[in-house]
Amino acid sequence: MPDTASPGPTRRPAQPSGGAILAVEDLTVAFGGLKALDGVSLSIAAGEITGLIGPNGSGKSTLVNTVSGQLPVRGGRIRLHGGDVTGRRPDRIVRAGMARTYQIPRVPPTLTVEEVLSVPLLYAGRDRHRLPGLGDAAAIAAFCGLGPLFRRFCGDLSVTDLRRLEIARALACAPDLLLLDEAMAGLSHEDSVEVMGLIRNVHEQGISIVIIEHLMRVITSLCHRVVVLNNGRLLAEGAPATVLADQAVREAYLGKGFAA
Amino acid sequence: MKTGLTRLLPYVLILLATLALVWIDKPFWIQLAIGVAITAITALAWDILSRTGQVSLGSAAFFGIGSYTLAIFEPLIGLALAWIAVVVVCALAATLLGLLTLRLRRMYFAIATLGFALSMQVLVVVFPDWTGGSGGIAPPVLADGDPRWQLGLIGLLLLAAVALSDALLGLRFRPAFFMIRTKPELAAASGVPVVRMKIFAFIVSGVLIGLAGACYGGLYGYVVPTDVFTTNWSVLPLAIATLGGMDTTIGPLLGAIALKALEEVARSVIGGTGYQVVYGAVIILFVIGMPQGIVGLLRKAAALAGRRTAAGEKKKERERHA
């Protein structure tokens, strides 16, 4: 069971990483004249849980939206498993093995949990990559704690359950790399603990994870590594304790860093 | 939950109704049924498209393109190939319109499709050598003018439309369509090729409407642009599907029947002019009182009945375990 009381890292030992699963090289994303990402280069190690943090407007969401194919690239490259996926459509990137969640998951209220999960199962084209035991909608739902809600309409789900559903949906894409966009936002303490446990379980299945988070206790307890963005640029990266103690990082947050 | 029986119901009803009407052979009822069938087909087609979030006011474009394509190509390549041409031309037009309006959202989409439909009228008038201009054009008459065969053929097309609508409400398509409607990014993030699906829905919808239009033109062997390309044929499918109940197959069918019945009653009471006032009145009443349509009303009634028995069951359960 996830250890919630202690503030220190409680992660499992890192999987032997064969290198970077995702790498961005000199990535620039701009909206008109405004550069949301300015020549960012970083790599995400395979088999780890990497935290992506930074103050508001630092480019975290932009980075996730860009590597998942939703935003156009002004300059630079994106590599998944070493292959160039720059400019690919979002559904093709899912096919290549990267899935993401949405912070505000707007699912059609008239669909059931089962039906939502059926979509990636039918369309993601990842049948060869499916983990045994996570091969069908019911198994995935159960894994994410949605077993009893399998036939429930999404319009009847609580916020926490919708979050689980989002993670389940992304899991149903059988990804090698999972990007989680603020999965804890707005959750109660107990609920966020449960979701953190779920994230750990996902990682134990061998899936690399990147999580955008504001809650530092989540970062410190879940992540092997942390990447810090500020003003569209890479500010720092390394082990959580090191990064969070970094002076520049603290200054970027103007002292708001350790909100829990 | 849809049992096997309820799924077969529309097919059985249509088959029985068509056979009965052909056998009874009363012209008034056959004409009525033809009218219902044609509008039902356009409504089903409209609903299919709207499931992807594309709320179209451009049905008239395909309705007219269908009848005009048949009329233009029949003397050139013969009847059979002309019908195939209807399918091909409508598919192409649907692909074009779908791509043009891809990035338009909601109300902008509706207006653009409306503009497209009305632009067709301009096109027809501007190329009178091909289209007969505002004077109209003469498509080949359907089934040599025999109303019973006409009803039979149109009934078959309706069955095809029902089958398509059903198929697209299955697990393979319905969740993906709804996701595209609610949040296309989520669909894409689940591996759905969003653009392809939207165009696919457009093509299915456009071809069905075009075939219905070609049948309509073939009823009397004569169409004018001020009939087939009017806003009427764009509004009617929307109204029928919405009043009957969207996202279902039975909804557009019920809506078509209900609206036709309403029209006949209104016509006899009010006369030839202005009887469509009932359309307006009914639409407004529906929007206020029954926004989920007839199907929604039926579902609520069923739920009430179900709740009563379920509540009764729960009570019995508790008493048993006490």
Place this chain on the structure above:
Amino acid sequence: METTLLAQSLLLALTTAGLYAAIASGLTLEFGVTGIINFAHGEFVMLGAFLTYFLYETAGVPPLAGMLLAGLAMTALSWLVFDGFLSRVLKQDEHNQILATIGLSILLINLAMIAWTPDARVMHAPPLLPPLQLGDVIVPGNNLVVLLVGIALYAGMIWFMRHTRQGLLLRLAADDPQLAVLAGVDVTRMFRLSFLIGGLTAGVSGGLVALILYVQPLVGVDLVMRAFAIVALGGLGSIGGALIGAVLLSAAENLTATFVPGGGSWGYGVAFVIIVLVLVVRPTGLFGSERRA
């Protein structure tokens, strides 16, 4: 000779542009604030036209006064319509909203047909102003009136939006409804206000229509289509864009009708082609913003 024809055509275009701008600005205001496209807007114009016509023909009410009364009457009707059923549609899906105003349009058109027959009537009002002569070009007096009143309506709306407190609140409700709610603005009241103003401009525009066009239950349909084209050109929600759109559309229509053989019968169709072209190239119109769509 060609230049005279051109000048005459363009000048006439300008006068109708004033009318179109007045009609379109009401439509675009309603959409900008509420997000609803009022397909029945043309019918309010039509009813205003009928009212002005009957007031003149049966009671001798001078057209300008009649227009004003028509405007007030349509304001009242808008109030009724909004509180009666449009307000309930605000929270519903887009297809229900489209259906609601289309239903209203069908209702009003057919009521008019039942009451007054589908026949077209022409208001035989004497010119309210002397004709304007610029060289070889003549602009009839009533066209001048239409231009002036149309511009006045339009300018009045711009002034209202920019220089009154209500106008400011309207713009706030349009641009940022959430902020408006936080600021304590009664958003429903703002929605209603936008429809009241829309009704007012529609009613007065109806009087203008009676003055230089004809009076007939279906007259609103073509006009509202043009209004859509203008709003698409100028950008939904942009009142400033509506004038430019109106000028462009009027010019395109009149030039087509004048110079293209047989163009008179389909000159109006230019509107529709424009709608499609503009929306495809610039999905939010020439001057619109990424707002509610």
